[in-house]
Amino acid sequence: MTATPLGPGNEFDRIRAIATALGQAGSGLGDDCAFLPDGWCASTDVSNEGVHFRREWLSSREIGWRAAMAALSDLAAVAATPAGVLVALSTPSSEPIESLVELMAGVGAAAMACQSTVVGGDLSTGGALSLAVTVLGRAERPVRRVGARPGDGLWVTGMLGGARAALRSWQGGREPPPAARARFARPMARIREASWLASRGATAMIDLSDGLAGDAHHLARASGVGLAVDLEAIPVDPAVAGAEPWRDAAAGGEDYELLVTLPPTFAAGEQLVVETGTRLTRIGTVTTPPQVDFAWRGTPLTFAGYDHFR
């Protein structure tokens, strides 16, 4: 089996052990999507109550939207166009029919926002609420985690840390500021932006689901390169508070922005705002030694991403 190498972490140790055990029964694991014949690609992403969200934080419709967008973001990560969404929805047997309808209306709205539809699903009872969302797409010009070259620029879409700011508020018993709450409850998969980046020669890409600190390692490991990240260049969401807001912006996941490498000659970041309304900011450079170096104005710093099995 030829799996794309992953970065460090207990969760990824488990995925590595599984890939090894699968042997010939697994193929092409380790990227954001599975690549199939005819330009088709697919990805699956699960959202579990108590792990990815709590019911008291979000409405049923927001839970559905967010679960679908987290999966659709994997299509954005490879510059694919969505072609269909499937949902395996598990709820307690007492779940009111109105709640099921709202959950799926949220999934449907997210699919529509990405020019797609819900094409299938499965409904079952289970202990807690769980949505396993599978997305199918077409990628004429896929961009993978593999492909970054030393000298390429390292760029990021949008602003980081908003989702984590909301999470911090809820965990502290406070309702988050509306802007931060919206970043967590209503993320938007960067489908159009990804297509634009692919057309500008993007060499490697990944979506920031576990946070820049962790996902940068996956991209570097997959491409067999290093990354030098300038923390002071990170576009920090205004909703992020604290003395060193860039820390949350770098370590916080679930913003579903794109981390992308572009040829050294690329400098037209402002064109993405003009065409899609989304910022594109250079935050570093692809290097040769296989390591990820974070620095704040030249001073090295260490970070870790989110790990399900910490």
Add this chain to the structure above:
Amino acid sequence: MTATPLGPGNEFDRIRAIATALGQAGSGLGDDCAFLPDGWCASTDVSNEGVHFRREWLSSREIGWRAAMAALSDLAAVAATPAGVLVALSTPSSEPIESLVELMAGVGAAAMACQSTVVGGDLSTGGALSLAVTVLGRAERPVRRVGARPGDGLWVTGMLGGARAALRSWQGGREPPPAARARFARPMARIREASWLASRGATAMIDLSDGLAGDAHHLARASGVGLAVDLEAIPVDPAVAGAEPWRDAAAGGEDYELLVTLPPTFAAGEQLVVETGTRLTRIGTVTTPPQVDFAWRGTPLTFAGYDHFR
């Protein structure tokens, strides 16, 4: 939205409400698979601990195998050839890495048994063990639930009731007989059989996941026809005990056999045994009035399939 009509039941009332709410955001819901361009099709199927299986009944490898085969059976139901398996696996955070490896080895073995591989997945923590398996396939000559015509013969592959016999033993606190246990723990999706049936002109097909009593209604409703089922003709698994074993064979689900309608002229059921080792038995006829009639030697009887939201 043009959804394929479903049979009666609380679970299906919920699916109908969801399909209505999705409106334009849903498309083609209600068959065993979603049908996509270029002959691609996809289906998702979830297996939850405490609902679909218990850990004390099955090994981790069997849990993985069974979850994958339940999903692969949806490809068989439309006569598709598997092209890839994705798994969203949720486990308690305390799940040993060896158990994760065994679960996925079971999924991988099931995929390989159907000439496919695991192409992607997601690993997350959650309350109970849950496997949401998505299967992708190609169907050059798909057979759907829609298409049965009055006068067609109604046929079923294999033998029915074995999985339910195992379930009854476990629920009664006994270890099932080995043959019944194997039917529950190691089902086999009827991929080859489905392809054979499609080539013989199958007009409509469904896999028996909820049981003949329930699934027959889905096929009839989708095709806008009736079905007359001769209960005495049902091939009952020898593992089924009791005074009226055909009751369990008709009402029990999860055998993952195929219910198929074939042209009136088709009579070569024994050829399937010769070519695949799987029996093919005629159990009734497609009729005009839109209802499903079960009869034992001419005497009408009533049944219901499994319903998650009874």
